[in-house]
Amino acid sequence: MKTFGAHPESQHHGHRLAEDLPRMEAQLLERRRALLWLSSSALLASCGGGGGSDSSGASALTAAAVSAAATSGTTAASTSTTSSTSTSTTTSTSSSACPALPAETSGPYPADGTNTASGSTSDVLTASGIVRSDIRSSFISSSTVAQGVALTITLTLQNTNASCAGLAGYAIYLWHCDRSGNYSLYTASAENYLRGVQVTDSAGQVSFTTIFPACYSGRWPHMHFEVFTSLSAATTGKNSVLTSQLAMPSDVCNAIYPNVTGYSASVANLAAVSLATDNVFGDNTAAQIAAMTPTMSGSASAGYTARAVIGLAV
Template sequence: MHRHPAAPAHPPRDEDHGHGLADDLPRLLALAAPRRRVLSWLATVAGSAALGGCGGGGSSDTVDTSTSTTTTGTSGSSGSGSSSTGTTTTTSGSCIADPQETAGPYPADGTNTASGSTSDVLTAAGIVRSDIRSSFLGSTNIAQGVPVVLTLTLVDTNASCAPLAGYAIYLWHCDRAGNYSLYTAASESYLRGVQVSDSAGQVTFTTIFPGCYAGRWPHIHFEVFASQAAATTGRNAVLISQLALPSAVCSAVYPAATGYSASVGNFAGVSLSGDNVFGDNTAAQLAAMTPSFSGSVSDGYTASATIGIAR
């Protein structure tokens, strides 16, 4: 059998070893140089890959100037059941979808009865009007009180707060004594009217500051319809809600203006947090549902609010 020679007990010595450090140093440096070049190349490749991953192909001096739009959900419950609202924020502002609320017992929109018969003022001639202070069905009496010119802007919260043109808004509220026309003031038809939104999504009503009756925070009712043709019954409304009147204006009007004496005591007995409509709304909803006012008791007020609908 052929045998391989046995492996030496120790590796062979370098035949050239023994010439001293002066002779070995150049060889060691020569062997190390290629390794340094490889390490340097690997570092360069790794650095380039890292820069490519961070830069996304663009210059590090590039600034993102795009406009962002964010939508957040806010859950809350309205006076007629729970609701979910969305807040849309853009670089130019924000809007929130108004919650659905009850129309209350005095809508005169064809959904209930008054004096034993169905009351639907929406089908009456003359309901489309801006100045709603006078009655227009039989009586022509004018509701007395502190004048208010109220502008409402209708926007789409699902389209960056874009204005909604061509929509009909039906608005109604009580008089300064807390009575509603066609119901507790049965012979009157004042303080009710319909307007159609213009290209800016706006409607304007000339009315009076409502009184405060027992058990409710001072408020204004409204219904929104997709068109004037659809505004024939409350069942067609895309939104039924209410506006809360600012506490500071109520406190200024009720003690000082003629005809509001009953409102002083009634207002002292109510609160937003305890109201059966506004009490369960979020802070953002209440802010949107409260019009901004400017003016005085003696000169009257101008007011405005934005109504958001998620279309």
């Protein structure tokens, strides 16, 4: 972390509310005293010149002036303190509740019309049937069901520029590898399973039923996703407003890979990689990694449920 020299003025003024309050209170006291003196002088002058003024009325007016001065000073100090506290709280809530996820590579296997597979453009987004919540089976020329630990994941799309409001009507395309580390339409070329699109509801949510992905050589276990402003925009595959990835929690990886049939190759692959050395997640901050890692509950035998918030600055 870089360290810079202090600005000369900062040596005389800490710029903190705790340091400013005593000075503010002293100034307000002087202000109240001045207002009291002016009010009393005016009232005394009035009583001396008019001859018919009521002394009790003068006392009441003087008390009212003192009260007004005190109230004015107290309100000003209170407003200043409240404003500072409110700004700090709002900023903290906005930045931590739904942080914007960083953009990441779509990788070599997106099947979204942006690259080729087996010499031809691979674009599953234009296929009839791609809009679905259960993405475990192939649906074009095969009906093979991808085997593995069941996982239902709910993604909530939120606007980081609007107090984390849910973004309705957006399309999210989710895809990932199977339990052997292969991607449909590429290394599992006869299949198109583990790919699907859902449109966010009024709360900005979509849910997918899938399987827990493998850990293949060189990468931390992950899922890919793309966000589009609408379903019609998603069918081109080239207009995503965010392309990123989700990191699978290490404790769930360690619960599944050594204990479930079909994931055995993932044990050694996971041991050889970490989030810090991963070529996608490695340059992200701890806060970004936390936001990109779904929270999960369940078991290898019963399956897992997962949730993640996708923050998007709209």
